[in-house]
Amino acid sequence: MTRPRVVVIGGGITGLACAYRLRDAAEVTVLESSPRVGGNLVTVARDGFILDGGPDSWVAAKPHASALCNALGLGDELIGTRPETRRVYVAYNGALFPLPEGLVLGIPTRFGPMVSTRLFSPLAKLRMGLEPMVAVKLGDDDESVWDFIVRRLGVAAAERLAGPLLGGIFAGDPKALSVRAAFPQLVEMERKYGSLILAMRASRKAAAASGGKSAFVTLRGGIATLPEALAQALGDRIKTRSPVAAVELDGGWKVRLTSGERIAADHVVLAAPQRSLPGLVRGLDEELARLVEGIRIGSSATAFVAYRREQVAHALDAVGFIVPRAENTRVIAATWVSSKWPHRAPEGSVLLRAFFGGIGNEGVLQSSDDALVSAAREELPGFMGPIHGDPLFSQVFRWTKASPQPEVGHLARMREIHARIAAHPGLHLAGNGYDGSGIPDCIKQGEAVAGRIAAGG
Numbered sequence: 406m407t408r409p410r411v412v413v414i415g416g417g418i419t420g421l422a423c424a425y426r427l428r429d430a431a432e433v434t435v436l437e438s439s440p441r442v443g444g445n446l447v448t449v450a451r452d453g454f455i456l457d458g459g460p461d462s463w464v465a466a467k468p469h470a471s472a473l474c475n476a477l478g479l480g481d482e483l484i485g486t487r488p489e490t491r492r493v494y495v496a497y498n499g500a501l502f503p504l505p506e507g508l509v510l511g512i513p514t515r516f517g518p519m520v521s522t523r524l525f526s527p528l529a530k531l532r533m534g535l536e537p538m539v540a541v542k543l544g545d546d547d548e549s550v551w552d553f554i555v556r557r558l559g560v561a562a563a564e565r566l567a568g569p570l571l572g573g574i575f576a577g578d579p580k581a582l583s584v585r586a587a588f589p590q591l592v593e594m595e596r597k598y599g600s601l602i603l604a605m606r607a608s609r610k611a612a613a614a615s616g617g618k619s620a621f622v623t624l625r626g627g628i629a630t631l632p633e634a635l636a637q638a639l640g641d642r643i644k645t646r647s648p649v650a651a652v653e654l655d656g657g658w659k660v661r662l663t664s665g666e667r668i669a670a671d672h673v674v675l676a677a678p679q680r681s682l683p684g685l686v687r688g689l690d691e692e693l694a695r696l697v698e699g700i701r702i703g704s705s706a707t708a709f710v711a712y713r714r715e716q717v718a719h720a721l722d723a724v725g726f727i728v729p730r731a732e733n734t735r736v737i738a739a740t741w742v743s744s745k746w747p748h749r750a751p752e753g754s755v756l757l758r759a760f761f762g763g764i765g766n767e768g769v770l771q772s773s774d775d776a777l778v779s780a781a782r783e784e785l786p787g788f789m790g791p792i793h794g795d796p797l798f799s800q801v802f803r804w805t806k807a808s809p810q811p812e813v814g815h816l817a818r819m820r821e822i823h824a825r826i827a828a829h830p831g832l833h834l835a836g837n838g839y840d841g842s843g844i845p846d847c848i849k850q851g852e853a854v855a856g857r858i859a860a861g862g
């Protein structure tokens with residue numbers, strides 16, 4: 406039996422995972438516009454430091470990324486966060502407060518730390534404590550993350566806990582993000598347990614039984630180790646510097662490159678980012694292009710600054726801090742990279758990274774790289790205390806239109822998008838921001854498409 410010809414557009418983690426799964430079942434070609442594969446998964450090694458410019462890890466509880474690493478022989482390279490710094494600070498009126506222990510996705514699970522925290526007034530604490538008594542919302546209406554948290558836990562929790570934590574995951578606006586699309590597990594918990602606090606307590610007990618493992622996982626040599634291993638396994642099935650201009654139906658599927666070359670295929674997998682997709686399919690299906698274009702996409706930047714340990718006064722006893730919108734700063738969050746992970750900075754040095762941008766804060770991204778580094782150097786000490794002298798080095802990574810927003814109405818939009826895709830047999834869609842956003846969900850989508858193609862679908 407002849408193997409199907411599959412062209413995968415986009416050599417990010419989604420496209421690579423799809424191609425890897427199909428490597429024996431199909432004649433697969435990955436077309437990647439840039440000189441390197443991996444898309445958002447970027448690692449730079451310099452002066453003994455390891456910088457993950459975009460994503461730095463994935464959620465351990467979602468199995469697809471770790472399973473793929475194991476399949477590629479990278480199992481021994483998987484590492485978790487340092488156990489001694491597994492806490493987060495939140496900025497409030499310019500100072501850092503430790504988030505109360507026992508929070509899961511910003512939802513309190515322990516009574517003591519919530520009672521003792523200075524982050525909330527007694528009234529706000531009482532409101533949160535009443536959460537198990539709040540009625541369950543029935544029906545399938547979509548709701549924003551903000552409205553959901555306010556309804557269950559009160560305004561203060563939305564402002565200072567769950568809003569910045571949950572919104573920050575998407576560099577998004579919690580008032581616009583859909584709780585059903587972005588955090589379906591929270592909706593499920595409300596439905597099943599009648600209370601987020603009770604549900605989280607149950608899941609915390611299960612997590613404790615698993616030995617207090619890290620909630621996040623990465624790779625010792627940096628996150629790009631994963632796409633590099635996939636690229637090695639796929640060999641010359643990958644064509645870099647091959648930007649696709651359009652997908653056409655002309656006596657079968659044809660993928661047209663900007664060079665003018667046309668490649669025939671039995672299946673085409675659209676795994677390019679959402680910002681590129683409308684241009685690829687407009688000639689084929691205007692409505693599909695319009696639907697994808699309707700998904701809002703956020704932009705952000707990360708600025709790394711490296712120091713000798715003695716230059717930074719703070720104890721750096723956490724993974725970093727988040728800054729709620731009300732603080733009105735340019736830095737929206739910071740990771741103390743060398744406290745969060747082992748192997749990211751040489752002994753005696755520290756690596757910090759500041760986040761800029763996100764929905765509603767994108768004006769700052771007009772600034773030059775030097776201006777972003779200056780902003781980080783001005784604002785980090787305001788939160789963390791003195792940082793003496795110049796950094797050993799700094800480096801900025803820009804993420805323009807790289808964070809699709811699953812906003813209210815996203816699930817209904819995705820039903821329409823899937824219906825349009827299904828109307829074109831042989832055309833497939835997977836990737837960031839469609840049916841999930843993080844690395845494990847991208848791999849899951851890419852592998853699901855591969856499974857359907859291998860099964861003859």
Ligand SMILES: Cc1cc2nc3c(=O)[nH]c(=O)nc-3n(C[C@H](O)[C@H](O)[C@H](O)COP(=O)(O)OP(=O)(O)OC[C@H]3O[C@@H](n4cnc5c(N)ncnc54)[C@H](O)[C@@H]3O)c2cc1C
Binds near residue numbers: 444
């Ligand atoms: C700043 C930032 C931090 C993040 N942090 C995390 C995190 O900590 N954990 C986590 O799980 N997720 C995180 N994410 C999300 C994660 O990066 C994505 O879910 C995932 O990397 C998306 O993979 P992808 O393959 O779908 O898309 P991409 O990584 O965007 O890859 C798509 C590829 O398609 C190529 N391409 C584009 N146009 C064309 C064309 N016309 N022809 C051919 N090729 C084309 C691009 O060059 C690119 O290589 C973060 C995202 C950002 C932006």
